[in-house]
Each structure stands twice: as C-alpha cells, then as structure tokens.
Amino acid sequence: MRPVLYLIACAAGPTQYIDAGVRAAQAAGWDTCLVLTPSAARWWEARRDELESLTGHPVRSAYKLPGEADALPAADAMLVAPLSCTSLNKWAAGIADTLAIGLVSEGVHLGVPVVAMPYFNRAQAAQPAVPRSAQTLRDQGVTLLLGPGGYEPHPPRQGDATGFPWAAAVAALPAISETQHGSVIDREPTPRRPASRPLRP
Numbered sequence: 001m002r003p004v005l006y007l008i009a010c011a012a013g014p015t016q017y018i019d020a021g022v023r024a025a026q027a028a029g030w031d032t033c034l035v036l037t038p039s040a041a042r043w044w045e046a047r048r049d050e051l052e053s054l055t056g057h058p059v060r061s062a063y064k065l066p067g068e069a070d071a072l073p074a075a076d077a078m079l080v081a082p083l084s085c086t087s088l089n090k091w092a093a094g095i096a097d098t099l100a101i102g103l104v105s106e107g108v109h110l111g112v113p114v115v116a117m118p119y120f121n122r123a124q125a126a127q128p129a130v131p132r133s134a135q136t137l138r139d140q141g142v143t144l145l146l147g148p149g150g151y152e153p154h155p156p157r158q159g160d161a162t163g164f165p166w167a168a169a170v171a172a173l174p175a176i177s178e179t180q181h182g183s184v185i186d187r188e189p190t191p192r193r194p195a196s197r198p199l200r201p
C-alpha cells in the first residue's frame, strides 16, 4: 500500500499546471490526493474531473458538512505547493477558513509531516508579515521551503510558473516506509457530531 500524500495547492501561478505536481508526487511513490483552495478550485472548475481521474480520488476544496464521511484516506504527509502569499499569512495567523489551511494547521500538530513550497513575487514577499509568518510556521515544525535552498521569490511579472520546482518540493517530504503507513493519525478537521435531535429550520 502506497503512503498517502495530501497535495494542497493555492491560487498561485503553478497551480495552472498542478497535474505536473501530482505526477511528480506519484512518481515518488505517493498515493496523491489533491486539495485546492476555493480560489484555486475556480481555476480548475471545468476540468476537475481530469484531476480526479489522475489522482483516483475526489478533489476537495471545501469543508465537509457535519456528519459527512471523510472523502479521502488519512494522510501520511502533506505538501502545500504552491503556497500563496495570502495562505502563508492566513495559516501563520491561525485563520483556517479554507479546508486547505485547516488540514495543515491542524495536521502539523497531529504529528503529520508538513512541507510547504511558496510561489510569490518579491513585491509580495516584501510585506513585513511574510518573514513573521515564515518564522511562525517553522517554529511549529513546518518545513517551509522559502529562501536560500528553497523558493526564492521572483521579480514581479517575471515568474516562471511552468518551471516550479515540483521535484524539489516532493524530495523534501520524508520517506515513509510501507510499515509506517497509516501510523500517523490524521483526519480532516471534524466538526462535533450534531446533537442527536438537531433543531430543524
């Protein structure tokens, strides 16, 4: 049984080519489930079925409803790539208003290895919140591939979304042997069970 990876993609340039990210993770042996932010999901709305065929799993972009079953297998690791500037800052601030951020913000404290490879330009990176957010995530144990040895923000309007280093992002994930598979407990953040006799509108 292959280890399960949640590949989590934000609405940043390389997400137009997220199939390349899925293939890179699959080539490294991961059973790859794709989670998109709501903004990124809009980019793939018309072709979501192609991503589902590629991964063999539903593509998730919204929290489930109370009482709904998990649609994906439990994750052995999570990779946020590309991580947008907005999601970086929201994640560090603890604002988990998307399933994408909810999974990683909770996952890292459940013992799931979490790697993130950002993609944004130098003007976005110049915001004072960015280094603060980066430090906050690293302090929590996130492997954030930002800066030397990772993604170096590009000059504005000079990004190369097709050249996103998927292989380097995947290579930063831990090796999980088959025997370890399933030992890391993670579930999608689960709302409390509804009351046995819920009020009806």
Ligand SMILES: Cc1cc2nc3c(=O)[nH]c(=O)nc-3n(C[C@H](O)[C@H](O)[C@H](O)COP(=O)(O)O)c2cc1C
Residues within 6 Å of the ligand: 009, 010, 011, 012, 013, 014, 037, 038, 039, 040, 083, 084, 085, 086, 087, 088, 098, 119, 120, 121, 124
């Ligand atoms: C066409 C387009 C390309 C964008 N590219 C980037 C990008 O490469 N990096 C980035 O941080 N934000 C980029 N943005 C802005 C983000 O999409 C925006 O901040 C959004 O709120 C991010 O939300 P998300 O992280 O929930 O996906 C782009 C927006 C558009 C419309």
